[in-house]
Amino acid sequence: MARRKGSGSDDEGPHAPGSADAADLPSPDDGPSFFSDAEMAPAGKPAESGYVVLARKYRPETFDDLIGQEAMVTTLRNAFAADRIAQGYMLTGVRGVGKTTTARILARALNYVKPGLPDRPTVEMDGYGAHCEAIIQSRHPDVIEIDAASNTGVDNVREIIESARYKPMAARYKVFIIDEVHMLSKGAFNALLKTLEEPPPHVKFIFATTEVRKVPVTVLSRCQRFDLRRVEVPVLAEHFRRIAAKEGATVEDEALLLIARAAEGSVRDGLSILDQAIAMGEGAVTGPTVRAMLGLADRGRIYDLIEHTLSGRTAEALAALDGLYKDGADPLEVLGDLAEAVHAATRIKVAGAGTEREVLSGEELRRASALAEKLSIPLLARVWQMLLKGLDEAGRAPDVRAAAEMVVIRIAHTADLPSPDEIIRALGGVPSPRRSEAKPSAESDRSAGKVEAREATPPATARGPASEDDGEDEGRFAPPLDEMPDPAVAPEIYDESEAEEDDLGPSTIERPEDIVLNSFQDVVNLVGRKRDARLKVHLEEHVSLVKFDPNAGIELHLLDGAPPEIANELREKLNKWTARRWTIALSRRPGELPLGEQKRAEEAAEIEALKQHPSVRAVLEQFPDAEIASVRPIAAPSADEGDEEPGEDSAVG
Numbered sequence: 001m002a003r004r005k006g007s008g009s010d011d012e013g014p015h016a017p018g019s020a021d022a023a024d025l026p027s028p029d030d031g032p033s034f035f036s037d038a039e040m041a042p043a044g045k046p047a048e049s050g051y052v053v054l055a056r057k058y059r060p061e062t063f064d065d066l067i068g069q070e071a072m073v074t075t076l077r078n079a080f081a082a083d084r085i086a087q088g089y090m091l092t093g094v095r096g097v098g099k100t101t102t103a104r105i106l107a108r109a110l111n112y113v114k115p116g117l118p119d120r121p122t123v124e125m126d127g128y129g130a131h132c133e134a135i136i137q138s139r140h141p142d143v144i145e146i147d148a149a150s151n152t153g154v155d156n157v158r159e160i161i162e163s164a165r166y167k168p169m170a171a172r173y174k175v176f177i178i179d180e181v182h183m184l185s186k187g188a189f190n191a192l193l194k195t196l197e198e199p200p201p202h203v204k205f206i207f208a209t210t211e212v213r214k215v216p217v218t219v220l221s222r223c224q225r226f227d228l229r230r231v232e233v234p235v236l237a238e239h240f241r242r243i244a245a246k247e248g249a250t251v252e253d254e255a256l257l258l259i260a261r262a263a264e265g266s267v268r269d270g271l272s273i274l275d276q277a278i279a280m281g282e283g284a285v286t287g288p289t290v291r292a293m294l295g296l297a298d299r300g301r302i303y304d305l306i307e308h309t310l311s312g313r314t315a316e317a318l319a320a321l322d323g324l325y326k327d328g329a330d331p332l333e334v335l336g337d338l339a340e341a342v343h344a345a346t347r348i349k350v351a352g353a354g355t356e357r358e359v360l361s362g363e364e365l366r367r368a369s370a371l372a373e374k375l376s377i378p379l380l381a382r383v384w385q386m387l388l389k390g391l392d393e394a395g396r397a398p399d400v401r402a403a404a405e406m407v408v409i410r411i412a413h414t415a416d417l418p419s420p421d422e423i424i425r426a427l428g429g430v431p432s433p434r435r436s437e438a439k440p441s442a443e444s445d446r447s448a449g450k451v452e453a454r455e456a457t458p459p460a461t462a463r464g465p466a467s468e469d470d471g472e473d474e475g476r477f478a479p480p481l482d483e484m485p486d487p488a489v490a491p492e493i494y495d496e497s498e499a500e501e502d503d504l505g506p507s508t509i510e511r512p513e514d515i516v517l518n519s520f521q522d523v524v525n526l527v528g529r530k531r532d533a534r535l536k537v538h539l540e541e542h543v544s545l546v547k548f549d550p551n552a553g554i555e556l557h558l559l560d561g562a563p564p565e566i567a568n569e570l571r572e573k574l575n576k577w578t579a580r581r582w583t584i585a586l587s588r589r590p591g592e593l594p595l596g597e598q599k600r601a602e603e604a605a606e607i608e609a610l611k612q613h614p615s616v617r618a619v620l621e622q623f624p625d626a627e628i629a630s631v632r633p634i635a636a637p638s639a640d641e642g643d644e645e646p647g648e649d650s651a652v653g
Helices: 070-081 099-110 132-136 154-164 186-197 233-246 253-263 267-280 287-294 299-310 314-326 331-351 362-374 377-396 400-414 420-428 496-502 520-529 533-541 566-577 595-611 614-622
Strands: 088-092 143-147 174-179 203-209 224-227 543-549 553-558 584-586
Touching: 070 099, 088 099, 099 132, 099 174, 099 203, 143 154, 154 174, 154 186, 233 253, 233 267, 253 267, 253 287, 267 287, 299 314, 299 331, 299 362, 299 400, 314 331, 314 400, 331 362, 331 377, 331 400, 377 400, 520 533, 520 566, 520 595, 533 543, 533 566, 533 595, 553 566, 566 584, 595 614
Parallel strands: 088 203, 088 224, 143 174, 174 203, 553 584
Antiparallel strands: 543 553
């Protein structure tokens, strides 16, 4: 590269307009040499002929125009005010967040010249300066933009190094903007290191990249790094609203949220979508218009789909998915929307509805909140994992629709499976929600006459009693790790009534067609015979029966402590255990007292009646501190026990 006439050596300072050592170079005071009058002092923003896309038309031109990058702007503003300007800047971030735009704004700030202002860099750019238009239009001779994707070699970097030796032609600094800098070769990076570390005073480097991890650490250490953040959905939506108003277009709030979410934090992507939506809607952008354009599903129908799926209504879920597909929704987008709905419900469950108020529309917020109330965190987490795996599978499947259907079917059939903590709870015992209540009965209807009245006995539905403090804390009933059973051989849940039935032999094995359920008590007894202690306790203690019809189904009201998925669990197991299909519905109005409370009331009444018996009353008068702990029926003596003393089988214990 030939040395320009009148240029100084490498150790010369930056060119100042009007300085004596740069008299042969043009300066703003000497009149236009390299620039026209309009370029040197334009009155306003340059106008472009023909249609300009929104992403270019509304590209930020000052730091005040940038959105979502407050930390970077504050740092640069303070650095310029203190004259602490680095020789190199590294701008990194995802596509469309404004890396190249920020680089041009920074180049403007470094070379901002305007009559009446001090001759120094500034971020306070009030209107166009002498070099602003040329920099914005990428035609300033002292602001060189280089695409590293097409200039990757050592020779290209050698040209930069040679050019950096010479002072700027007209501006204050010679600025090299290297876009996609990670594309440079290893040799090119090594060739640039020395100049980047100790550049001439009149040279500044600005790098932009989406893959900062591919940039050598030796280069990063010589630059000030700024990570441009993804712009949040509310900020993007408000930005798009202002631009739409300037374009004379009407955009619904729902459409703005859809566009902002689809942009994934990229301002450029969002403006491109908005531009397309305005053209499609002829100036009126609605939610259905954006969904149709992007292949998105209706958000309300998405929540219908996930409710069908998590309720185990597989046929309805597949019909909903098929309807979305016929209306133009991409199956992959549908799975992604399902994941978003699960994520929103989980956040609301954990942090409250206020966290999603600015991101979701009113109807979406209501549906997501309702979903959060019904589902537990373990279930939501499990569905989230299954959706993520399903998205990966569907992306690689030859038939995306079929893959999406399989994901829905898989979730529908596994949604009611117990979580690991529920399995541990079943193995270690389920604590009573109220310590003052008696132990829930785990016996069959054959032993319904047995009565136990204990003051504060925690339940023990598995081998071994629960700890004395776990009555009010459902998270503390798991046994110690050193007492956990071998997972390879899981212990069976013990039930006294079942032990009695097991002694009867194989003839007692029930066939589905032989099971007849005429009452809710029969249902609970069947659950007990099937050795599902966890479900049995919930049905006895945490469920209120509203209606029982052997033909129409069961209607339940959930009390405190009842898992929201208990209706689905009961339906699936009754369908499996019996020779018919059951319908389990939930009601908001309360029904009968829980079976456990009913049994305890009967037991208390029986004990009070027993106290009025003359013999029992006489005993209690002789022993005032005595209490009736339990009442048991006297077993009929066998032939070989005929000469046993009858007093050994006391009716009162």
